[in-house]
Amino acid sequence: MQDTTGPKGLTRRELLSRSTAAGATFVVGAGFLAAPNAAWAVETTTLKPETFATLVQMARDIYPHDKVGDEFYVVAVKGYDADTTADMVEAGVAGLNAAARGKGHASYLAMGWERDRVDILRGMEDSAFFQQIRGGLVTGLYNQKAVWPIFGYEGASFDQGGYIDRGFNDINWL
Amino acid sequence: MTAPFELTDDNVVVVIGTGAGGGVLANELAQKGISVVALEAGGRYLPQDYVNDEWESFGQLAWLDPRTTSGDWRVAKDFSGLPAWIVKAVGGTTTHWAGASLRIQDHEFKAKTTYGNVQGASLLDWPIDPRELDDYYTKAENKLGVTRTGDRPGLPGNNNYKVFEAGAKALGYKDVHTGRMAINADENRDRAMCQQTGFCFQGCKWGAKWSAAYTDIPQGEATGNLEVREKAHVARILHNEAGKVTGVEYFDSDGNLHMQAARVVCVAGNSFESPRMLLNSATSMFPDGLANSSGQVGRNYMRHMTGSVYATFDKPVKMWRGTTMAGIIQDEARHDPSRGFVGGYELETLALGLPFMAAFLDPGGWGREFTSALDSYENMAGMWIVGEDMPQETNRVTLNHDVTDQWGLPVANVHFSDHPNDVAMRDHAYQQGAAVYEAVGATRVFPTPPYPSTHNLGTNRMSENPRDGVVNKWGQTHDIANLYVSDGSQFTTGAAENPTLTIVALAIRQADHLASEMSQGNI
Ligand SMILES: Cc1cc2nc3c(=O)[nH]c(=O)nc-3n(C[C@H](O)[C@H](O)[C@H](O)COP(=O)(O)OP(=O)(O)OC[C@H]3O[C@@H](n4cnc5c(N)ncnc54)[C@H](O)[C@@H]3O)c2cc1C
Numbered sequence: 051m052q053d054t055t056g057p058k059g060l061t062r063r064e065l066l067s068r069s070t071a072a073g074a075t076f077v078v079g080a081g082f083l084a085a086p087n088a089a090w091a092v093e094t095t096t097l098k099p100e101t102f103a104t105l106v107q108m109a110r111d112i113y114p115h116d117k118v119g120d121e122f123y124v125v126a127v128k129g130y131d132a133d134t135t136a137d138m139v140e141a142g143v144a145g146l147n148a149a150a151r152g153k154g155h156a157s158y159l160a161m162g163w164e165r166d167r168v169d170i171l172r173g174m175e176d177s178a179f180f181q182q183i184r185g186g187l188v189t190g191l192y193n194q195k196a197v198w199p200i201f202g203y204e205g206a207s208f209d210q211g212g213y214i215d216r217g218f219n220d221i222n223w224l
Numbered sequence: 225m226t227a228p229f230e231l232t233d234d235n236v237v238v239v240i241g242t243g244a245g246g247g248v249l250a251n252e253l254a255q256k257g258i259s260v261v262a263l264e265a266g267g268r269y270l271p272q273d274y275v276n277d278e279w280e281s282f283g284q285l286a287w288l289d290p291r292t293t294s295g296d297w298r299v300a301k302d303f304s305g306l307p308a309w310i311v312k313a314v315g316g317t318t319t320h321w322a323g324a325s326l327r328i329q330d331h332e333f334k335a336k337t338t339y340g341n342v343q344g345a346s347l348l349d350w351p352i353d354p355r356e357l358d359d360y361y362t363k364a365e366n367k368l369g370v371t372r373t374g375d376r377p378g379l380p381g382n383n384n385y386k387v388f389e390a391g392a393k394a395l396g397y398k399d400v401h402t403g404r405m406a407i408n409a410d411e412n413r414d415r416a417m418c419q420q421t422g423f424c425f426q427g428c429k430w431g432a433k434w435s436a437a438y439t440d441i442p443q444g445e446a447t448g449n450l451e452v453r454e455k456a457h458v459a460r461i462l463h464n465e466a467g468k469v470t471g472v473e474y475f476d477s478d479g480n481l482h483m484q485a486a487r488v489v490c491v492a493g494n495s496f497e498s499p500r501m502l503l504n505s506a507t508s509m510f511p512d513g514l515a516n517s518s519g520q521v522g523r524n525y526m527r528h529m530t531g532s533v534y535a536t537f538d539k540p541v542k543m544w545r546g547t548t549m550a551g552i553i554q555d556e557a558r559h560d561p562s563r564g565f566v567g568g569y570e571l572e573t574l575a576l577g578l579p580f581m582a583a584f585l586d587p588g589g590w591g592r593e594f595t596s597a598l599d600s601y602e603n604m605a606g607m608w609i610v611g612e613d614m615p616q617e618t619n620r621v622t623l624n625h626d627v628t629d630q631w632g633l634p635v636a637n638v639h640f641s642d643h644p645n646d647v648a649m650r651d652h653a654y655q656q657g658a659a660v661y662e663a664v665g666a667t668r669v670f671p672t673p674p675y676p677s678t679h680n681l682g683t684n685r686m687s688e689n690p691r692d693g694v695v696n697k698w699g700q701t702h703d704i705a706n707l708y709v710s711d712g713s714q715f716t717t718g719a720a721e722n723p724t725l726t727i728v729a730l731a732i733r734q735a736d737h738l739a740s741e742m743s744q745g746n747i
């Protein structure tokens with residue numbers, strides 16, 4: 051993804067073209083987001099697709115794990131694509147984009163460097179929007195069983211008889 | 225077998241709460257042939273019901289009724305509605321607990337005498353001579369099956385322990401072992417042997433760890449003298465014109481209010497709910513709440529000086545495998561004011577799964593500093609710090625009349641601020657904990673702030689003088705002869721040790737006392 055400078059708003063077409071051109075995660079169609087490699091796809095029902103894409107990027111910027119694919123971040127924030135939260139998220143994301151424009155970028159998503167996006171997040175760290183998204187991610191992201199193996203965490207062990215014969219004391223480098 | 229007692233039966237002892245204190249007391253009384261009705265706000269969950277999943281288990285077992293917080297402790301900011309991480313279920317927090325079972329040291333029973341006047345602290349000596357407790361501690365260790373006591377061997381060390389032990393030895397610590405744990409380390413005992421599944425906090429599915437839920441409670445029920453009413457939430461304790469308690473009012477799960485008569489009432493709802501019940505029982509005769517002529521109900525709340533140290537290494541540890549807390553360094557538990565604080569602390573191994581680690585490593589933390597730590601989760605080792613905190617009158621549980629629970633009862637507000645002694649001790653412990661891991665090559669260490677309280681003590685404390693506390697050396701309230709406190713809220717001071725063994729020893733002792741007082745017709 052490249053930095054764009056002008057203060058103009060981002061159209062869906064621009065996002066589409068830039069995303070595809072830079073090999074970024076999202077291809078945005080009407081209410082539809084998908085990974086370029088088709089690893090996952092999600093349809094938004096309430097949020098604008100750009101808004102949802104921005105939310106996913108925000109989620110990754112809050113808890114960036116380079117080994118964790120976007121599909122997990124999508125799952126973590128998918129719940130916000132609902133009538134009860136749509137206004138809050140649209141407003142919050144509009145705030146992110148306004149802050150990005152204030153720094154000379156077309157939008158939050160158009161900022162190429164994580165550190166520039168994180169600067170914006172730091173500036174709104176105490177806002178209710180940021181705190182709700184961050185707080186929700188703590189369980190939304192890390193409590194996905196499918197994410198655990200990426201961190202090496204093995205989850206439930208009772209059904210396998212515990213670790214008594216499966217390496218509870220197998221450390222070998224001390 | 226349950227023994228249904230009539231609501232009007234005023235010969236029964238009513239025990240409120242079935243955790244470490246109430247669960248043991250109820251069984252001990254039942255064994256002596258005394259009729260007991262135990263009222264428990266939570267439901268009943270047994271090993272087959274427990275789940276090896278941190279949040280799911282939390283949802284199943286934790287006390288989630290509303291509470292509020294104030295004071296400058298970080299929990300009030302990060303977990304404002306969750307001051308404590310404790311259980312609402314038959315067996316209470318003994319379903320969650322890790323099993324570390326230590327005796328309080330002699331000098332800690334004499335905290336005021338040993339530490340002298342500590343500014344801002346409301347220290348007292350316990351009104352109990354430590355020798356009076358020796359036999360009860362032995363009984364408690366036998367009941368719980370504590371490793372490294374009696375003829376019981378220690379647990380084997382898991383990966384997390386091995387890192388901890390190697391670091392401790394490199395630092396010159398001497399008193400280092402896999403702990404005194406209420407977890408079976410060998411076969412041929414009444415509970416299964418620990419299978420090192422590593423979900424001790426979520427309820428032990430093997431039943432290897434002691435919990436009142438599947439030991440004392442069914443044993444008591446088997447006598448026919450104990451009836452446990454689950455999902456029975458006590459609202460208030462009732463009294464007559466003579467100032468004696470006569471029974472309790474409780475809500476059943478459908479919200480119907482019942483009155484259970486009683487000869488004696490024993491309060492064991494843990495250190496927030498026990499004072500809350502006494503305060504919510506205020507009447508024109510006792511306008512400040514029951515047993516509160518001293519004004520001490522709810523005060524002197526202690527939660528132990530705690531914190532954790534996690535560290536990452538360049539190679540895997542897999543700390544979550546095996547027992548959650550079987551490892552201890554006791555060298556710092558002594559009283560040695562040359563370290564810059566009074567009292568001492570224990571260092572104990574601790575592992576959290578990934579979901580809890582994300583929530584507790586640095587609450588509110590985010591960005592790469594935070595996520596790079598979790599990226600090394602597999603290479604992480606961890607320990608918990610538990611030390612003596614100073615009792616302070618202003619750290620207290622009060623009623624918050626602006627917030628009510630599902631029964632319309634004012635909730636507990638928990639106010640806490642660290643004493644400077646707590647801060648100095650925590651800083652020392654953070655340094656020592658970090659040094660342990662650095663001695664074996666840690667690449668990064670994380671001085672992690674205290675979690676919502678797991679140890680809650682002191683809010684109905686024991687005192688020699690009725691002016692200074694709520695109960696006497698037997699847990700009997702100074703004001704009302706047939707009203708007792710039977711949980712950790714009796715603690716005069718916190719000591720450095722995990723509290724449950726002492727709660728259990730006091731409950732066994734209180735049962736002896738109650739039986740004798742009742743047979744003599746004193747209550
Ligand atoms: C994760 C964790 C790990 C721990 N590890 C250790 C350890 O290793 N060693 C150690 O010594 N301690 C440990 N503890 C602490 C230990 O669990 C407690 O000290 C002990 O259980 C407290 O006993 P209690 O009787 O005071 O209260 P609890 O065991 O909490 O029991 C209180 C009961 O009262 C019930 N109750 C409350 N209010 C009402 C009401 N109004 N009506 C009816 N019932 C009510 C509650 O539902 C609950 O079941 C740990 C705690 C936690 C959370």
Ligand code: SF4
Pocket residue numbers: 212407417418419420421422423424425427428429430431432433546547548
């Ligand atoms: S590690 Fe041992 S004590 Fe802990 S839950 Fe597993 S079997 Fe029970």
